[in-house]
Amino acid sequence: MARALLNVPKTVKRGQVFEVKVLISHPMESGQRRDERGAIIPRDIINRFVCTYNGDLVLEADLFPAVSANPFFAFHVLAAESGTIDFAWRDDQGAQHSESRPIVVE
Amino acid sequence: MITRRRLLTLSVGAAAFAALAPAARATPAEVQALLRSLVGEGKPRPGRIKLDLPLLVENGNAVAMTITVDAPVSGPDRVESVHVFAEANPLPNVAAFHFGPATGRAVVSTRIRLATSQTVIAVAKLADGSFWSDEIELLVTLAACLE
Numbered sequence: 001m002a003r004a005l006l007n008v009p010k011t012v013k014r015g016q017v018f019e020v021k022v023l024i025s026h027p028m029e030s031g032q033r034r035d036e037r038g039a040i041i042p043r044d045i046i047n048r049f050v051c052t053y054n055g056d057l058v059l060e061a062d063l064f065p066a067v068s069a070n071p072f073f074a075f076h077v078l079a080a081e082s083g084t085i086d087f088a089w090r091d092d093q094g095a096q097h098s099e100s101r102p103i104v105v106e
Numbered sequence: 107m108i109t110r111r112r113l114l115t116l117s118v119g120a121a122a123f124a125a126l127a128p129a130a131r132a133t134p135a136e137v138q139a140l141l142r143s144l145v146g147e148g149k150p151r152p153g154r155i156k157l158d159l160p161l162l163v164e165n166g167n168a169v170a171m172t173i174t175v176d177a178p179v180s181g182p183d184r185v186e187s188v189h190v191f192a193e194a195n196p197l198p199n200v201a202a203f204h205f206g207p208a209t210g211r212a213v214v215s216t217r218i219r220l221a222t223s224q225t226v227i228a229v230a231k232l233a234d235g236s237f238w239s240d241e242i243e244l245l246v247t248l249a250a251c252l253e
Binding site: 017018030032052053054056057058059060061062063064065066067068069071072073074075076077078079080 | 167168169179192195196197199200201202203204205206207208209210211213214215216217218219220250
């Protein structure tokens with residue numbers, strides 16, 4: 001099932017703004033395509049993605065079929081305290097996934 | 107109440123419609139309606155948000171998009187969310203991003219699908235209640251595959 005590449009720096013300086021990159025392996029089936037018999041292939045996309053830092057919201061995304069397969073996100077976080085950056089996402093089949101990465105703030 | 111005959115006519119009609127209708131497209135009017143439901147009265151003003159998309163798209167299946175909002179991430183005029191709409195995709199909604207207190211900068215990048223040449227609109231909502239927009243009209247040579 002959905003694997004993800006998460007690019008989070010290991011250590012950052014306090015007050016620094018750093019970039020986080022996320023690449024999730026998912027077909028993001030749009031629900032617009034048809035199979036060889038002409039039947040619509042049911043929609044199956046990641047419809048929600050949330051990133052939090054020590055429990056504080058960084059970014060929450062509502063996604064639609066117009067987001068490409070294997071969705072990629074890049075955004076910025078403000079370094080405050082050492083802890084974890086948590087990622088969670090949910091697809092149309094109700095499957096929930098979460099990943100977390102430790103981060104050290106110097 | 108739905109009788110069996112009614113159900114039959116309905117499903118035959120629906121099947122015929124599905125066969126005749128080409129790939130459904132959103133329209134600029136639908137996007138305007140979505141904007142109204144987001145913004146309410148008034149219109150988003152141009153500026154303070156920058157939508158970065160290539161003007162000429164070779165492959166509509168994965169188009170790199172970056173949205174930059176010229177607003178702080180804290181304080182009374184912090185950025186709350188950005189919303190992206192595509193006028194000629196099957197669905198007008200593309201994505202909505204909500205920024206939280208741990209955000210470092212009001213910038214977000216992703217990759218999107220574009221079904222055809224069209225105008226893409228991004229709207230930023232600030233905490234002071236103001237809305238700002240940017241739009242790009244682009245050419246797509248290879249459309250996102252619908253077949």
